[in-house]
Amino acid sequence: MKPAVFTRALRKEFKLGWGRGRVLALEGLDLEVQRGEVFGLLGPNGSGKSTAMKMILGLLRPTSGRAEVCGCPAGTLAARRQIGFLPENPYFPAFLSGGELVRYYGKLSGMGGRTLEARVQELLAMVRLGGEAGRRPLRTYSKGMLQRAGLAGALVSDPEIIMLDEPTAGVDPAGSREIRDLIRELKERGKTVIFSSHLLEQVEDVADRVIILHRGQKLREGRLEELLTQTGEWQVRAKGLGETQRRELNAWLIQHGAEVVQEGLPRERLEDYFLRSLPEQERR
Amino acid sequence: MRESWRRIRAVAANTFLEAVRQKVFAVLLIFGLVLLGGANYFAEFSFQEQFKFLKDLGYAAISLTGLLVGLLGAAQLIPAEIERRTILTALCRPLRRWEFVTGKYLGLVSLLSVMLGVMGAVFWAVLRWKETQLIGMEGAGEEVVRAIQAEARDPRLWQAFVLVAAKLFVVSGLAVFFSTLATSTTFVVAMTLMVYLIGHLQSVAREQWLESGEVAGWGLKIFLAAVALLVPDFNLYSLIDEIVAGNAVVWRSTLQVAGYSAAYVGVLLAAAAWLFEGRDL
Numbered sequence: 001m002k003p004a005v006f007t008r009a010l011r012k013e014f015k016l017g018w019g020r021g022r023v024l025a026l027e028g029l030d031l032e033v034q035r036g037e038v039f040g041l042l043g044p045n046g047s048g049k050s051t052a053m054k055m056i057l058g059l060l061r062p063t064s065g066r067a068e069v070c071g072c073p074a075g076t077l078a079a080r081r082q083i084g085f086l087p088e089n090p091y092f093p094a095f096l097s098g099g100e101l102v103r104y105y106g107k108l109s110g111m112g113g114r115t116l117e118a119r120v121q122e123l124l125a126m127v128r129l130g131g132e133a134g135r136r137p138l139r140t141y142s143k144g145m146l147q148r149a150g151l152a153g154a155l156v157s158d159p160e161i162i163m164l165d166e167p168t169a170g171v172d173p174a175g176s177r178e179i180r181d182l183i184r185e186l187k188e189r190g191k192t193v194i195f196s197s198h199l200l201e202q203v204e205d206v207a208d209r210v211i212i213l214h215r216g217q218k219l220r221e222g223r224l225e226e227l228l229t230q231t232g233e234w235q236v237r238a239k240g241l242g243e244t245q246r247r248e249l250n251a252w253l254i255q256h257g258a259e260v261v262q263e264g265l266p267r268e269r270l271e272d273y274f275l276r277s278l279p280e281q282e283r284r
Numbered sequence: 285m286r287e288s289w290r291r292i293r294a295v296a297a298n299t300f301l302e303a304v305r306q307k308v309f310a311v312l313l314i315f316g317l318v319l320l321g322g323a324n325y326f327a328e329f330s331f332q333e334q335f336k337f338l339k340d341l342g343y344a345a346i347s348l349t350g351l352l353v354g355l356l357g358a359a360q361l362i363p364a365e366i367e368r369r370t371i372l373t374a375l376c377r378p379l380r381r382w383e384f385v386t387g388k389y390l391g392l393v394s395l396l397s398v399m400l401g402v403m404g405a406v407f408w409a410v411l412r413w414k415e416t417q418l419i420g421m422e423g424a425g426e427e428v429v430r431a432i433q434a435e436a437r438d439p440r441l442w443q444a445f446v447l448v449a450a451k452l453f454v455v456s457g458l459a460v461f462f463s464t465l466a467t468s469t470t471f472v473v474a475m476t477l478m479v480y481l482i483g484h485l486q487s488v489a490r491e492q493w494l495e496s497g498e499v500a501g502w503g504l505k506i507f508l509a510a511v512a513l514l515v516p517d518f519n520l521y522s523l524i525d526e527i528v529a530g531n532a533v534v535w536r537s538t539l540q541v542a543g544y545s546a547a548y549v550g551v552l553l554a555a556a557a558w559l560f561e562g563r564d565l
Contacts, residue, residue, distance in 0.1 A: 014564075057376040059565045077378045085376040091369035093298065095305045107294035108377040110287040153373070 002071035004082075004161050004192040005033040005056055009065035012051050012216075025051040027216045028065065033194055033209075035160070038187050040207035041196040047213040049196035050088065053165055056194075057085055070160060081109070084154035088166040088196075090146035092138055098149040099124060099134040102156050109157035116156075123152035144175035151182065162186055164195035168202050173271050174278065180206050201269070204228070237266060291379050292387040299391025303357055312356075313399055316349030320406050331418045331428075332530075335435040338414060339528045342407045343444060346400065350452040353399055354392065355476055358459025359469035361388045362560075366467060371565055382557035389460045389553055396452050404445055411436045443538045444527040450545035451521040455480060457549040458516070464560040483518035486511055516548050 010029040013022040026048040033039045041049045054060040056067050058075025067074035070082045092101055102123055106116040124134045127148035138146060147167065154162055164183075168176040176199075183193050183206045197203050203210060204224065212220040220227065241249070246263075253260055303309050320342055362385075365371040375384060415436035419429055455476065462475040490512070520541050523533050 054372075054565070057372075059372060059376060061562070061564060077380065080376060080378045083376065085373065087369065087372055089369070091373055093302060093370050095302050096298075104294060104298055105373070105377060108291055108374060108379045110290060110378060112290055150373070157377075 001035060002068070003032045004035045004037070005031065005039075005067070005069055005194065007031040007052070007056070007065065007067040010052065010055060010062050010067055011064045012048075012055060012060060013063045024216050026055070026213075029213075029218060031211065031218075031221075033192060035192050036187065036190055038183060038193045038206050038208045039195075040203040040210040041194065041213065042198065042200065042203060042210050043196075043213035044198055046215070048216040049213055050165055051216075052213070053085075053163055053194070053196060057083060057163065081157070082160045084157065084159040084162045086147070086150045086154045086162070086164045086167055088169060090138070090141075090143065090150060092146065092150060092153070094139040095137065097135050097137055098129045098141070098145075098152070101138060101149055102152045105153040106156040111157060119156055119158075120152075123155055127152045144171050144178075147171055147175065147179065151179070159191075161192045161194065164193065166197055167195055168197065168199055173274050176202060177271070177275060201271070233261060288380070288383055292383050292390065295374070295379070295384055295387025296390035296394060299361065299388050300394045303360070303391070303395045306360075308356065309353060309395070309399075312349055312352050313402065316345050316399070316403050317406055319345035319349070320403060320410055331432055332435065334414065334418070335411075336528065336530070338411065339441070339444075342410070343448060343524055343528060346403045346407065346448055347451070349403065350396055350399060350448065351455060351480075354396055354452050354456040355459055355473050357392045357395055358456055358463055358476070359472040361392065361460060362463040363466050363469050363472060366565065375565060381560050382553075385460065385464060385557045385560055386553060388463075389457065389549075392456050392460065393453055396449070396456060400445070400449055400452070411441075440527045440533065443533055443535065444524045446538055446542055447521050447524045447527075450542045451518065454516050454518075454545045454548055454552075457552040461552045461556040461559075464556040464563070479515055480518065482511065483516045486515055487517050487519040516545075520544065 007029050010026060010031070011024075012026040013024050015022050029048070029052055031052075041052060043049050051060065055062050056069060056074050058080060061075075069079035072079040072082070093104075096104060099120060102120045103116065106112075106119060111119070121130070124130045129145065129149055129152065133145070138149065141149065151164075151167075154164075164179075167179050167183075171179065180202060183195070186193050187206075193206075195203075195207075207224055209223050210221070210227070211218055250260060250263070362371070365374070375381065415432055418432050458479055459472055459476040462472045466472050466475075490508070493508075523537060523541060526533050
């Protein structure tokens with residue numbers, strides 16, 4: 001089976017115009033995303049994440065190199081049929097309602113009739129925009145609601161690959177957690193998810209594999225366990241140790257030639273603490 | 285093909301809906317309708333002159349409102365979508381760029397058609413009201429009544445209406461063409477207006493130059509030929525003035541101008557789609 005996304009020596013230069021030369025946005029990117037993977041594109045602003053995504057989507061033409069989506073050249077109709085895209089900011093026609101937006105994207109994907117209508121209702125319910133919320137104009141939505149409406153739009157044609165550009169940027173912790181839960185759910189359904197982010201903790205939560213870009217070049221690529229596991233150290237978390245046992249444990253470790261790098265009470269992540277502090281019904 | 289048409293229709297419907305939900309177009313339509321209604325209160329001449337004045341001002345109001353709607357609508361089409369980046373979420377779907385351009389144009393044409401329909405209906409009502417008013421005032425014999433009715437129900441007004449629509453559709457085509465090149469709405473409006481003016485002046489300039497008997501160098505000849513080829517001849521639509529003046533214009537001429545307009549729009553849309561195809565978004 002062909003990979004979900006494949007790029008070879010993908011390069012993009014932008015002309016600045018009026019003889020001011022060119023700027024290099026992406027330099028020879030080699031990439032292979034397998035089907036069913038959750039793949040993270042990481043890097044600071046201007047690292048080439050969005051450029052790479054846009055070339056895979058066919059919105060930008062590569063200066064050289066090639067990109068394929070499920071074996072079809074990127075940008076062709078066959079390739080675009082396989083992808084659902086959620087942009088970084090809510091770039092949606094604000095005069096439409098949530099339901100109209102999903103319906104419009106369904107029609108652009110060639111859908112229509114009762115199949116489309118059923119799909120629209122199903123997706124609106126899934127992203128919690130059913131009923132009155134789905135009939136309100138998008139300009140009255142919060143950022144989180146817009147992202148959810150956009151996600152429903154991206155999923156309307158049931159694509160094989162979902163591309164999310166900074167899906168959690170500007171979204172509150174509860175909304176951000178919700179999007180990450182949704183990414184996991186999509187993976188469980190066998191979808192390929194490619195997303196870009198500079199919020200590294202959030203990437204760590206959901207990605208199987210990541211690539212790190214910097215100034216248009218690939219710095220690192222691999223599975224998160226391989227990249228993040230520190231093989232020279234060992235970590236134990238224990239409950240029920242008293243002061244005496246802790247001291248004894250320390251002494252035992254030193255006696256056996258180990259260096260104690262860190263010890264103490266573990267800390268919860270602020271995001272988990274924040275979410276735990278919210279009333280149950282507002283955590284989702 | 286059916287799927288392609290469905291996508292074009294979706295873009296056109298969305299374009300139309302966007303325009304309808306923007307207050308500026310409703311305001312323009314109201315402005316046009318006020319102009320039309322106001323035309324009725326000006327003239328205090330003979331009934332023939334009153335009808336001529338009414339038709340003159342009526343078509344001017346329809347043309348001006350249509351021009352503003354077409355220009356603003358087209359300027360809003362692609363540059364505004366690029367600026368708001370809503371174009372990214374549309375074109376990442378299985379939608380060809382020519383389908384997007386065609387859908388945008390058809391959406392604008394639908395908007396203009398509705399506007400023309402509403403203004404045409406009001407114009408018709410104003411003419412009929414004038415007819416009733418004049419017949420009542422004149423209290424004249426059958427001959428005068430027939431003459432008033434002939435003015436108010438002149439079938440040539442349909443011809444003028446077709447010509448106004450054709451002209452507006454060409455202007456919209458021009459604006460759509462420039463909108464595929466531009467990143468700003470100002471550029472689209474400025475370029476379209478420039479071509480609109482050149483299109484009005486080119487045949488006058490050509491006639492004057494031919495009459496002067498001047499011999500042009502090959503450079504000037506190529507330039508003038510290019511202008512004549514690339515810029516639509518808006519003087520063709522002066523048939524509207526002939527109709528308003530009460531002169532006979534055969535349907536054949538009207539349909540020829542409509543055909544010319546359709547061909548011109550076809551070429552413009554093909555060029556716009558070709559240019560837009562290679563554009564990075």
